[in-house]
Amino acid sequence: MIVIAVFLFGAVCAAPTDQESVRISFSQKALDFGEDVAFYMIDIIQKVAVGKLSLPNINTDMFRANNLKFAALNLGKPEISIVPNVGLKWKNGNAHIKVTGGWSAKTGWWWTSGSMTLDANLAVEATAGITASNGKLATAPKGCSVHFHDFNLDLHNAFFSWVVSLFEGLITPEINKAVCGEVNKLLGTTVNGVIASLPHDIPVADIMDVEIEADSNPAFSANAFDISARVKADSQGEDVVFPFSPEPIVSQMDTSLMACLLVSDYTLNTASYVALSAGTIKESVPNALLDASNPIMNTAFFKTSIPEFYTAYPDAAITYSVVNTRYPRAEFDHDNVILDMPVDLSVQVGGVEVASLSVALTVEGNMQHTNNVLSGQVTSASHTTTIKSSKIGDIKVEEIDGVIDDILDNTVVPKINEVITKGVTLPIDQYVVLNKGVLEAHDDFVRVCADATLTDYTLQELKKIAENLLN
Secondary structure, three states: OHHHHHHHHOOOOOOOOOOOOEEEEEEHHHHHHHHHHHHHHHHHHHHHHOOOOEEOOEEOOOEEEEEEEEEEEEOOOOEEEEEOOOEEEEEEEEEEEEEEEEEEEEEOOEEEEEEEEEEEEEEEEEEEEEEEEOOEEEEEEEEEEEEEEEEEEEOOOHHHOOHHHHHHHHHHHHHHHHHHHHHHHHHHHHHHHHHHHOOOEEEEOOOEEEEEEEOOOOEEOOOEEEEEEEEEEEOOOOOOOOOOOOOOOOOOOOOOOOEEEEEEHHHHHHHHHHHOOOOOOEEEEOOOOOOOOOHHHEHHHHOOOOHHHHHHOOOOEOEEEEEEOOOOEEEEEOOEEEEEEEEEEEEEEOOEEEEEEEEEEEEEEEEEEEOOEEEEEEEEEEEEEEEEEEOOOOOOHHHHHHHHHHHHHOOHHHHHHHHHHHOEEOOOOOOEEEEEEEEEEEOOEEEEEEEEEEOHHHHHHHHHHHHHOOO
16 A cells, blocks of 8 residues: 555655645555555566566575576455554565476485475565655665465475475575565655656646645554645746745544545645736626626716715716735635635726725635535625725715625626636546545645545556566
């Protein structure tokens, strides 16, 4: 499961920090599922290994063995478990191997030769650690052992049965070395090669990059392990210094499900800061939602509430323009997502600005999880207004609050709702499908826990890895 966990989630880049913005947690249930996936890979490996794996020749004064080939290999289904504070343990308790080859034994001055067949049942156990190195995860073998349940050697020559005990002492270390060599290759070179191939700097159109970097060493407890990462948006070609930092994520793994993904609002806000800085959101009315026939689009609407306005511009068409003065800031809280964004509202007649207002807009939305998509819908919007300037006399805010509601509800609020409704596809979409999902918005982070199944793409990639292991 070390392969699966790292393959699916190893792409975890930005300056290292002790504060994560994304955390992925795996329970023992995920490792149990990983045993089935590992068995899928093992079945492929076994077919490739037979005919490719061999043992070195053995030469002593009294005995020789050569052309030792694996004729059969059955590793069985592994058991995968967590070793607290260390990493993951892989155990094949009842593996079977069959080795064929030639032998020679010296009796007096003469050497006698023949063929042999070895059948052995054995247990293989290996432990691997996962650490953060230069912003990427790296695996390293922590130990491997082979224990023989039984060792049956047939020399096809009854007169040389005395050779069997001698040969057992010579070949078992070589089998141990060959098996553990392949396991360590898998846990070291192969897995780290997969990690190196994963994208850690993902361009998004011509707007920004999403950078992913392992934040700290994974934490291994008795029932789960956590992988922490710093995930942020950045300008293409230059590093951005953000005026905010991620808040600590405080949460426990739900061990009844395979995995949990926790995303801090910091990650969303880095994208908003880069892509939606002041002046990038511009809307105006009249538009398709609020056309020129609406009463608020003519100065006659204000004949009583703002008489100076109507006197200066009788029966004149009005244009309202809205522009953001800061990036939209997101916050997760109590199963909701809250966005606050200050905007300037300009009131114009004949292309001349007659009033300027500062509006603090707050939008709340609910959240839902379907497969690998987080989405939602705006449930409410509120604002507070300050008059910045006026060429049409004193304006009482309470007299125009309804007008501002109409303008916001038909300009920036629908745009926000469009984004929330479309949702965000989690960056694991290519690799797994989440089901039985639990979605919770907590203080400053959102938590998605689910069971998972692998996509056809992942199965094909795992097949390629398995087939290439022995090349």
